[in-house]
Amino acid sequence: MRNKKPYIEVQSQSRSCWEGWNKIADALNSKIKSLRSRKIIITVECYQGTYEDINLRELKKRLPVNATCTSRDVFKDEDEITRQCTKDLSRMPFSASASTHDIEEYFDQNKLQALRQNIEFIEEGIVLIFGVGASKICIPDILVYADMSRWEILQRFKRHDVSNIGVSNSQAAFEQQYRWSYFIDWKICDKIKKQLLSQCDYYLETNNWEKPKLASGEIIREAILQATTQPFFTAPFYDPELWDQRAAEPREEEFSWVFNCVAEENNVLFKISECLIEVPSINVIYAAPKKLLGETVYNHFGSELPIRMVFIDTLDGTQEKLFACPGIDYLKDNFGFYLSQCETFYVMDTTAEAKLRMGFKKSIIPEDLKSLLNKDNTISKVALDKLLNSILLKRHDHINIPAGIAHSHGNNSMILKISAAPEIFTFKLPDDLLELDESSRSLYSEEVKKLTSNILSSGDIDSRYYNQATPLTTAYREEILNQKGDLLNIKRMWFEEPILQKTNNCVQVLNLIEGEEAIVESPDGQFEPFIVHFAESFIIPAGISEYTIRPSKKNKAYGVLKISI
Template sequence: MESIQTVRKTIQPLLPISSSYSSLPSYNIVPTFSTQYAVQAGYDSLVQSLLSEKTVIIDGFGGVLWESFRMNLQRCFDGYSKKVSWYDIDSSLKSPEEINSMIVANLNGNDPVFGKKYTGNLNDFFDKEKLPLLTSDDNIDLHIVYGTGAALSNWPGPIIYLDVPKNEIQYRMRAKSIANLGSEEILENTQMYKRFYFVDWPVLNKHKEVLLSKINYIVDEQRIDEITWMKGDDFRNTLDSMFEQPFRAKPWFEAGIWGGNWMKERFKGLPQQEINYAWSFELITPENGIVLEGNHHLLEVSFDFLLFRNNYKMLGKAAGRFGNEFPIRFDFLDTYDGGNLSIQCHPRTNYIQEHFGETFTQDETYYILDCEPDADVYLGFQEDIDANEFKQALLDAQKNGVELPIEKYVQKYKAHKHDLFLIPNGTVHASGKNNMVLEISSTPYIFTFKMYDWLRLDLNGNPRPINIEHAFNNLHFEYKGDYVPENLISHPKVIREWPGGRMMKLPTHPEHFYTVDRYEFDHEIIIYTNGQCHICMLVEGETVEVKVGTGNSVFQYAETFLIPAAVEQYTVRNSGAKKAFLVVAYVKETCC
């Protein structure tokens, strides 16, 4: 029997069965949404719900440890003397060679980062002649078809869906305990993640969306020894209730070569033995989960279930443009006592669409949540930039280890708390050390073209990928000189004032489809969503209470929370002794 230690490689703790963090009066690393419906725990309780069935379908996301799940369930069926016949849907997959041939154009050879999104469906991976061969035996008490894609068998019977968080998928990937969809080979980590991102996850998300209305039981599979689960109707009703209240996604944290100690020192519950924390995925919806709490049990599912359920209630006016793609992300970049990020840029819109299959590009901003007096941000080119000279200097650094005098080519600006630096696509940039950056960005998140990485190796002692050619296909060399302080550093404007408070507009660049407001107040404010989803964070102060209807939610300093577009207005009350600064990001009206 596998142990949890052997199937995941990380020091980050598993989500507990029941919440142990919610009472802390500080940033909560395991935020939950309370549901009035039951969250059950354990394999036996699930088996009891299936004893009267003749056929059952167990489907799930990629990365599920299927054999461990099957054995645990079988053990419980044995306790009820139930004769079960199991049918592995993998037996109906196309051969690995056929699948590799089918997706070869999406993987871009051995490129360690970039591929192009596969646009087909999950049934493309299955042999259409093999699927009908899965037939049941009338002499068996219970027939179960299981595995990723099991619902494609079209068997009658209840559907159980197993979800597993994206961070746990990556921990399992690092432990070599899982493989890609339809692959018998366990690839090197960067290649496995690339295939997850560009092939597996797009088709599995489409499949998940189709199944949402049909699921009879939803299972959180991340704890291989003790699952939690809900009935399908209860789950869907809970999703519906989430559109009416503020909530948080579950953040997750990663170390990096430039990472710092700001979060490590301030966020209680983070393992202190980690070398640093470079990132927190506060709200990167393709990789975040939401944690439901019912009768003291916790169940985590992927955030995208909310969009599959009702993208209009979540996104409002922006749903017509973005559909099931959540447009805005919040994440932390922590370089306190760490190092500079790489000198980098992101792709232009037509480039990311043509080369990588994304629908919109990675336009960013850096909001300085905190910083030391010596903190800087690299942004835009010097007035006298010579593109050919710059490229040759980058190549010398990459090939010959020649240190780059970066300030000869790139401007550097002092960072101050609450500054907003604007980084539209094609802008050369990097955060310097001793910054705690709240990155407010459009959602795509892996499309960073590194040009210079200070001659560093990664945490495993390997060179980090450098993408000079991609960068030079996208750089805006006209973002230079005086253009930068005038157009790439936000100049806040007072929109309105009242006793004890004011609302500030932090203008973004015309390339950004989102805008940022900041409310600075002593007591209480009322904010109208105007049919938009608001992504919020308390960036100064201690605690706020957010009232929607009769509900009341409490959020601490540096916690990201969402107000769905279905909420017409919300009241924010400052519960601390200091003035509260609340940052609110949403899609520009003109960009919906």
């Protein structure tokens, strides 16, 4: 993957993006002066996970603020917010309820009324209101939306840098904060985001708080609309959490996960006025859902892209963790989620003795799960060999993994995992089961049984789920890789000449699985030629009716995966 900063260039007639706190303050001070008003209210609405204290401090240093307040000033007591939220998460990891709360439910009405009166009494000067829910306190004269990538939020959780909304829990376990955010905080913040993307005067990006970027709301809206008219990448990133924890200094090529198309966690990069600004991919979906997804996908799934591609790189190490995906009834009954968590593993590359574990050979009891762990909490290879089937992997093999089947992520391989449901609905074995105390294990015995009861023989795997690579060919050939009834339509195409594809007004996600470089082009010139390299995933919005994929070299086999709904 060569294109480490895939961006969309957005033309602007005037200065509309600024980098660094000093230039950001210059832009805001210029806006303040242009209003020519005795009293100006500046509201900075924040997504959960921003460094609120740091960002507020940097702004106050540089703006002529006369009064400052934060949304935290009007929140209910922490204990009350904790009680309100934890009842929705009390059965995690096996069950949770997605929040239907609004941020106003976090407000203490007496505190809110007192703050509004205090703001009303101020007759002259600059009032700065800051935080999650700040836009709900009073009507601003200048509205700044401070956004945050979910990927960066997850990294801050791992570093114990930030808390969930309304509580001080930065030292809590990563999984606890992640689940709290997924089911509660992000639902609340996304409601606000959907309202403000079309209204904000400025958009503030602080994924790197030391190099913040500010863009006008107008140029961000133009950029988002531009993204729906052309193919685009989501910016790749690397998770520095190695499966091999012995490495002292992680190197980029060792990183085990590369999320290449996960809309809710990836960003889209825009180049505006020589600034590169990161915008969460979900902003494009929220702002223009039908243009990106198409009518059919939007009518079935709303503002969500149910196609997720994750690279799992174990070429230089062995990843021996196990996972299991619950069935659709389990997800519906326990999480209110209506997508099946089936997965397709496509083998992009291998080294010697690459293999994947899949399916228990026999019924599993709790003692078997305990035997999976060595004394140092690593996975026991002896136990894996005893309990699970092994599949030897070759490049261009693909494996369909239905819900309820325990499996590993392979070793000595580069796998492209394709799924419809978010990663949070995949259970880790035995981690998620053994983290429970004895009483909880008894309480959730049925859940454990549902995740571990399916048994597979090697014959079942070979005949139903494991599909060996077919010989490469330069002649055009299409192959359907998904199983009958699957939500995702996964098509593999081999070619050596340009091929014409139609979207039928439905979003598509593609990955170049063979060939060094290909060019995606519009037959009618709707977009500029778009260059894609081996193993890069890219999105074709529904608004593009047709496109061609042209090999960069002649007389050579090229392959592409195309995923649609």
